[in-house]
Amino acid sequence: MIYIHVPFCKSFCTYCDFYSEIAEDSLFGPYTDQVCAEIRRRAGEMDGSLRTLYFGGGTPSQLPLSCLTRILLALEECGQGGPYTEFTMEVNPEDIVEKGLPYVQSLKALGVNRISIGVQSFDDELLRWMNRRHDAARAEEAFRLVREAGMENVSLDLIFGLSNLSDSVWEATIDKAVSLKPEHISCYQLTVEGDNVLAHRLEAGEYEEASDEYCRHQYNILCRKLSDAGYSHYEISNFAKPGFEAVHNGGYWARRPYVGLGPAAHSFTGRCRGWNESTLIDYKHTEEALSVEDEKVETLMLALRTSRGVDTDFLHGNCREEDIDRLEKAGALQRVGRRYRIPEDHFFVSDEIIRELI
Numbered sequence: 608m609i610y611i612h613v614p615f616c617k618s619f620c621t622y623c624d625f626y627s628e629i630a631e632d633s634l635f636g637p638y639t640d641q642v643c644a645e646i647r648r649r650a651g652e653m654d655g656s657l658r659t660l661y662f663g664g665g666t667p668s669q670l671p672l673s674c675l676t677r678i679l680l681a682l683e684e685c686g687q688g689g690p691y692t693e694f695t696m697e698v699n700p701e702d703i704v705e706k707g708l709p710y711v712q713s714l715k716a717l718g719v720n721r722i723s724i725g726v727q728s729f730d731d732e733l734l735r736w737m738n739r740r741h742d743a744a745r746a747e748e749a750f751r752l753v754r755e756a757g758m759e760n761v762s763l764d765l766i767f768g769l770s771n772l773s774d775s776v777w778e779a780t781i782d783k784a785v786s787l788k789p790e791h792i793s794c795y796q797l798t799v800e801g802d803n804v805l806a807h808r809l810e811a812g813e814y815e816e817a818s819d820e821y822c823r824h825q826y827n828i829l830c831r832k833l834s835d836a837g838y839s840h841y842e843i844s845n846f847a848k849p850g851f852e853a854v855h856n857g858g859y860w861a862r863r864p865y866v867g868l869g870p871a872a873h874s875f876t877g878r879c880r881g882w883n884e885s886t887l888i889d890y891k892h893t894e895e896a897l898s899v900e901d902e903k904v905e906t907l908m909l910a911l912r913t914s915r916g917v918d919t920d921f922l923h924g925n926c927r928e929e930d931i932d933r934l935e936k937a938g939a940l941q942r943v944g945r946r947y948r949i950p951e952d953h954f955f956v957s958d959e960i961i962r963e964l965i
């Protein structure tokens with residue numbers, strides 16, 4: 608499992624707290640040099656399990672194809688070339704429309720077999736408020752181009768949990784997403800973190816956070832509509848048509864080792880968590896060993912995010928029986944064969960449930 612962080616954006620979204628730089632032509636070359644050097648340096652860490660490659664950001668679709676090709680060649684030279692089981696590229700709708708069909712065809716020719724489109728909303732007013740570069744029509748056009756290029760595994764990203772998101776706008780966004788028939792939908796709750804524009808709006812009294820109750824209401828609408836449309840809710844924030852569950856992200860939840868390359872990328876060796884510094888050039892890599900307690904908490908937190916849940920022996924071996932009993936009686940934990948899971952109607956409060964268990 609290999610993750611490559613592409614820390615470039617053409618503009619910054621109001622709610623964003625990821626590390627990213629304004630995309631400038633002069634930065635792509637030095638960035639690519641650094642990533643290729645890191646690939647050679649860390650080749651020994653790439654064990655090839657799952658054989659997935661994921662370009663996330665930032666905005667990977669800002670990276671010129673020549674740079675992408677150089678990175679793929681460096682991976683190949685180190686014995687980590689394609690074809691990959693899953694090769695995902697996150698893209699911005701505006702880039703797809705601007706660069707057009709030949710760009711998506713080139714991505715496909717380079718081995719990309721899964722595209723994740725950052726749509727966020729199909730409401731133009733909300734998209735402007737988020738400072739996204741695209742509008743709803745461009746998002747739809749991007750989806751059409753991706754399909755025209757023959758991409759058969761497409762995911763759409765949506766956002767909920769905004770106080771200025773009405774039921775009718777939210778329902779229309781979900782309906783539009785469903786009507787396009789993507790294989791996968793990821794939906795994240797907006798949180799105000801760090802020092803971004805939204806945090807400033809909040810401080811200035813220009814934005815009010817949505818209450819938990821309101822977010823839960825929007826989440827329930829999402830779950831109901833996507834279930835009706837035939838998507839399985841296989842992870843708190845992820846929905847898929849049968850057979851299209853994300854392989855790479857599934858590896859994160861199962862605590863498989865992965866190598867994260869590029870500025871601000873995170874890695875996991877199986878015993879240590881590592882991260883690269885959030886700086887474009889000369890970023891340092893740091894690692895920290897996990898304690899037995901850390902491993903236990905991680906296993907529980909990650910596994911219980913999924914509909915597959917956690918192994919019964921693990922839960923009984925690491926949690927208090929009275930807590931398991933109480934949560935099971937309250938319907939917050941459900942035993943299915945050799946596993947315990949959080950039922951979908953309790954996914955929204957999974958953090959609290961997990962906190963009770965640890």
Ligand code: SF4
Pocket residue numbers: 615616618619620623624625627664665666699
């Ligand atoms: S495109 Fe993505 S990474 Fe860039 S500012 Fe927007 S949310 Fe953040």
